[in-house]
Amino acid sequence: MSDRAGESQAAALMAILDLEERDEDVFVGQTPSTERQRIFGGQVAGQALVAAGRTVPADRGVHSLHSYFLRPGDPFAEIRYAVDRIRDGRSFTTRRVVAWQERKGEDVAIFALTADFHAGEKALAQHCLPMPDVARPEGLPGTAEIAARHGERAAWMDAMGRAVEQRFLEDPYDTPPKSPPDTKSWTWFRVAGELGDDAFVHSAALTFVSDLTLLSAGFARLGGGWSDFDGASLDHAVWFHQPVRADDWMLYETDSPAASYGRALCFGNIWSADGTHVATVAQEGLIRSPRD
Template sequence: MSEALDELVGDVLDLEDIERDIFRGRSPRESLLRVFGGQVAGQAMVAAGRTVDADRDVHSLHGYFLRPGDPFAPIVYEVDRARDGRSFTTRRVTAVQHGETIFTMSASFQRAEEGVEHQAPMPDTPGPDGLPRRDMPPVPPDRPAWTTTGKALTWPLDVRYVDHAPWDESTHRPPRNRVWIRADGKLPDPSEPGGRLLHVCVLTYASDLTLLEAAVFPHVKGGAGARDVSLASLDHAMWFHRPFRADEWLLYVQESPNAGGGRGLATGRLYRDDGTLVASVVQEGLIRRREP
């Protein structure tokens, strides 16, 4: 594993058990000005999953980001065991910091069963080899929205841009974005205890990183890292369709059907490199132009 991935798996997503259905998590040592939304969603999924029988896998989550998280304070996750049925299990998770709720999530788990099948085809896309990585260009110190220090963060993910990247200064970019994404290192096998849940939590973390860029690219130079816009996730939903490994390449096809009213909507589909659709994502985010 890379150092950043090792910290994500061995510390950030390894929540501390405080009491029955109550857990505590922390942010990485290298942090943003506010807690990264994918981190909170991933940690909430860890908390929910620890209260569910091992024969059931998560099939959906629906989360709302209510307040910015403080990256220098722990986050407490409280799990409500809403339902344990014969086929489905439902959990509600509340993330609390400084006595206030910063995030809520509902997650549903299902016992494996057979059913009818179809999927949207994967678009014809160049492979990840040779494509620019997200962490290639340095982040100028006059872009404080990225970090507390002005330097580029070390992400636990390997992200390769197919169409256009956040540092692309071109104009007239369509509200679409394709990236190849995977954990930056080897994860435990899904067959190991807790392995399937870990891969789901890492993908949940990853799903929030680039999605809103599709809503921003047509409007500003530099995309989501531009100085003249501020972004914040409002809600986030995922559906998990088929097995996958988060440490193997997944194509993330992202589109934004609408932006307006200070918000942008983006949808995403995640494919294995063999063309199998493994997950779908929808997110709405706050998009505001900064004051000059």
């Protein structure tokens, strides 16, 4: 990929995460053009985290976020993020963010997030999961190849590919059924281009990407792929263990321990390319047949 193409991808993601401050503790974000009829959940989570971070001292990094998707987002209406400063302690800072959109002249909440920020301290216990031994991203098919292979049903990937570069160990539209104990899936991702050195920008970018493939873990035991189910995120949580660089390759491992009543619980682990376990992700979502 050329430097110019990489710069444009990084710029696309930076534009999504660059919020306008409309009022005190109220921020507005833009939505990129997409083939989808609703807003990508990772976008709202990433923007909400940015809104929270704008009100937090620079020396405190985010260590966890917990969120709920309340209504589908309208990609043609602006999103306003209202921040509630619920705690400013000696070591921890906590923010609650509610995302609002207008529906038929009335403001409705579409998303709610609580994020906690920590000044950091000397570690007593320190350990992490080892990175699995899987193929490296170089040479694996990327977003463009998958989109070209599957045509119209993968058209939305072109828009997403302008912000995030992915490498796939399996074709996400044609995956054989998985069975225990081998139910995990892996994908490499990064923002192509430079995001700069602001650690908080990289945390927000990771939050954005962490919603990309996670819910498909709930469908992995059936086989098939992304076009064989309709999914919607219900909640999403991220724990940040180490500083991340979202413009370097990261490995995303996903799995689902339980699914019932139309819902699937999915977990993810994220490693940097050097094997450092940087984040853990959890999500519950709806999984339905596209024919329902």
